[in-house]
Amino acid sequence: MSxxxxxxxxxxxxxxxxxxxxxxxxxLFCASDAVVPFDPPEGLEQPGQAIPFVITQPDAEARFADxxxxxxxxxxxxQSAELExxxxxxxxxxxxxxxxxxxxxxxxxxxxxxxxxxxxxxxTVSFQQVLIPASKSLTVxxxxxxxxxxEQALVAFDxxxxxxxxxxxxxxxxxxxxxxxxxxxxRHRASLKGRHKAYRIRTSGLVHELSGETVLTPVWIGAxxxxxxxxxxxxxxxxxxxxxxxxxSWYKVAGAILGxxxxxxxxxxxxxxxxx
Amino acid sequence: xxxxxxxxxxxxxxMDPTHISATCAFCDANLVDHTATLERPxxxxxxxxxxxxxxxxxxxxxxxxxxxxxxxRQAADPSELRAVFVxxxxxxxVARTRxxxxxxxxxxxxxxxxxxxxxxxxxxxxxxTETEWFPLQGTHGRTWLDHLVSASRGLPEDESxxxxxxxxxxxxxxxxxxxxxMDAEHPTVPRHEAESTATTELEALEKRTIEREFLPGDxxxxxxxxxxFDIKKVxxxxxxxxxxxxxxxxxxxxxxxxxxxxxxxxxxxxxxxKVLMLIAAALVAFLVIxxxxxxxxxxxxxxx
Numbered sequence: 001m002s003x004x005x006x007x008x009x010x011x012x013x014x015x016x017x018x019x020x021x022x023x024x025x026x027x028l029f030c031a032s033d034a035v036v037p038f039d040p041p042e043g044l045e046q047p048g049q050a051i052p053f054v055i056t057q058p059d060a061e062a063r064f065a066d067x068x069x070x071x072x073x074x075x076x077x078x079q080s081a082e083l084e085x086x087x088x089x090x091x092x093x094x095x096x097x098x099x100x101x102x103x104x105x106x107x108x109x110x111x112x113x114x115x116x117x118x119x120x121x122x123x124t125v126s127f128q129q130v131l132i133p134a135s136k137s138l139t140v141x142x143x144x145x146x147x148x149x150x151e152q153a154l155v156a157f158d159x160x161x162x163x164x165x166x167x168x169x170x171x172x173x174x175x176x177x178x179x180x181x182x183x184x185x186x187r188h189r190a191s192l193k194g195r196h197k198a199y200r201i202r203t204s205g206l207v208h209e210l211s212g213e214t215v216l217t218p219v220w221i222g223a224x225x226x227x228x229x230x231x232x233x234x235x236x237x238x239x240x241x242x243x244x245x246x247x248x249s250w251y252k253v254a255g256a257i258l259g260x261x262x263x264x265x266x267x268x269x270x271x272x273x274x275x276x
Numbered sequence: 277x278x279x280x281x282x283x284x285x286x287x288x289x290x291m292d293p294t295h296i297s298a299t300c301a302f303c304d305a306n307l308v309d310h311t312a313t314l315e316r317p318x319x320x321x322x323x324x325x326x327x328x329x330x331x332x333x334x335x336x337x338x339x340x341x342x343x344x345x346x347x348x349r350q351a352a353d354p355s356e357l358r359a360v361f362v363x364x365x366x367x368x369x370v371a372r373t374r375x376x377x378x379x380x381x382x383x384x385x386x387x388x389x390x391x392x393x394x395x396x397x398x399x400x401x402x403x404x405t406e407t408e409w410f411p412l413q414g415t416h417g418r419t420w421l422d423h424l425v426s427a428s429r430g431l432p433e434d435e436s437x438x439x440x441x442x443x444x445x446x447x448x449x450x451x452x453x454x455x456x457x458m459d460a461e462h463p464t465v466p467r468h469e470a471e472s473t474a475t476t477e478l479e480a481l482e483k484r485t486i487e488r489e490f491l492p493g494d495x496x497x498x499x500x501x502x503x504x505f506d507i508k509k510v511x512x513x514x515x516x517x518x519x520x521x522x523x524x525x526x527x528x529x530x531x532x533x534x535x536x537x538x539x540x541x542x543x544x545x546x547x548x549x550k551v552l553m554l555i556a557a558a559l560v561a562f563l564v565i566x567x568x569x570x571x572x573x574x575x576x577x578x579x580x
Contacts, residue, residue: 100417102414102415102416102417102490104412104414104490104491104492105492106381106492106493112381112408112410113383113385113406113408114381114382114383114408115383116381117381117410118379118381118410118412118491118492118493119412119492120412120413120414120415120492121414122414122415122417200492201492202489202490202491202492204416204417204418204485204490205417206370206417206418206419207419
């Protein structure tokens with residue numbers, strides 16, 4: 001790793017590396033330039049495979065433009081905000097195993113006074129090469145919102161020859177195993193809830209024969225300052241799924257409320273005039 | 277290292293030769309030489325609370341004991357304060373539980389009723405909550421990690437439970453150098469006994485988890501559970517504890533301080549006078565409420 005260029009962001013704690021000679025002047029997670037050289041600790045497993053990018057830069061920029069114009073409440077100058085979308089590889093773990101989920105639920109239906117009845121069951125599912133994000137800098141909701149990747153597209157990854165920067169994998173195997181169990185149970189719970197049309201569902205899972213390895217997944221990432229905050233957008237580099245939030249223009253909201261009040265008052269005035 | 281055992285409480289303590297104590301940290305009895313072959317710990321957690329912070333925690337704990345005699349609440353610094361590494365077994369186990377119960381599901385019902393208002397009969401409606409009950413049975417499965425059981429005869433299990441939690445992520449692989457200068461107790465609870473304690477505690481945890489977090493519906497009754505455990509891993513840990521003896525007018529009190537979190541555990545005597553005063557105050561408050569109710573209702577009701 002000493003032949004690589006690695007930085008740690010002093011603002012958000014993000015750790016990014018690239019092959020030697022590739023500059024990393026700012027943090028890709030929060031756009032801060034408070035970055036310092038960083039020597040990744042020994043002993044952490046680093047990825048040997050990665051999923052290549054499918055979404056191109058013009059496509060990613062077009063998706064951001066669509067997002068910026070998708071709501072009347074976003075500021076009018078959002079589309080011209082200082083945003084540079086960049087390619088980044090984010091760590092994930094590819095897991096194989098079995099999940100035994102014990103579940104209880106309240107389901108609709110049945111000739112009951114409450115319109116619901118309790119049911120219980122247990123279901124075991126096998127999973128092969130299921131990718132579960134393991135980034136320390138992206139949030140869990142962001143990683144879930146990016147959606148799934150096709151793990152069949154994995155190719156060999158050599159950090160010394162990679163053309164894209166990547167987040168240094170800092171989640172240990174032990175912590176990643178726990179994340180895997182939580183995430184697999186979360187997905188299975190959603191599946192059970194849909195199939196049983198449950199009003200409320202609770203689960204408890206047991207993971208068996210779990211084996212996995214760390215890999216890298218492609219993401220277009222951009223962080224832009226607006227007002228006194230930094231907003232972040234992410235685009236799944238394989239499927240194009242867009243994840244991001246934008247500021248609300250409170251001027252537009254205030255204007256809409258004011259306009260509504262004026263329209264209502266005008267309507268009342270007209271009623272008064274017409275009907276005395 | 278020198279090894280000593282306590283004939284009174286059974287504790288076996290490994291001591292730094294420069295730090296030999298003649299008396300047991302847990303019960304103050306005289307210690308004897310011990311030459312038995314002892315189990316080597318797997319991991320050890322360092323002290324993160326120093327002596328001064330431990331004393332502050334003790335004083336704060338005593339000051340919060342409102343029913344204790346004032347002499348106890350305002351006790352001076354402990355006459356004795358020892359840093360001891362206490363052995364615990366940490367269990368990883370897979371639990372499978374069969375349960376049977378009755379689950380209640382709330383629903384809203386609108387009902388009509390009549391009242392007399394101003395000499396007329398008026399019909400009104402109100403919403404009441406009813407509960408519909410269903411039998412339910414099934415299974416629950418969960419992996420329990422790092423469940424701690426005291427391996428020390430000097431630290432009873434109920435006291436060790438109150439001393440938790442410990443962050444076991446801050447332990448290191450065992451090395452005698454980690455407790456140089458401090459006492460480290462060897463396990464004196466046999467493994468089979470500790471395992472029995474672990475499964476008993478986990479069975480209770482399973483039942484509580486099922487009732488509070490797993491069953492659907494709004495109410496539960498008649499919950500019966502049967503659990504089976506598959507112990508995956510057992511580790512012997514040494515965890516930091518401050519053992520303090522506080523001298524008071526009412527005698528000596530032994531208190532324990534978690535060497536990681538500064539949580540304090542101990543049985544503190546109660547002041548009979550304060551307890552009687554509390555009961556008297558509660559009775560007076562009750563009588564005031566009753567009298568007030570009687571006055572407001574013209575003296576009817578209770579006296580009939």
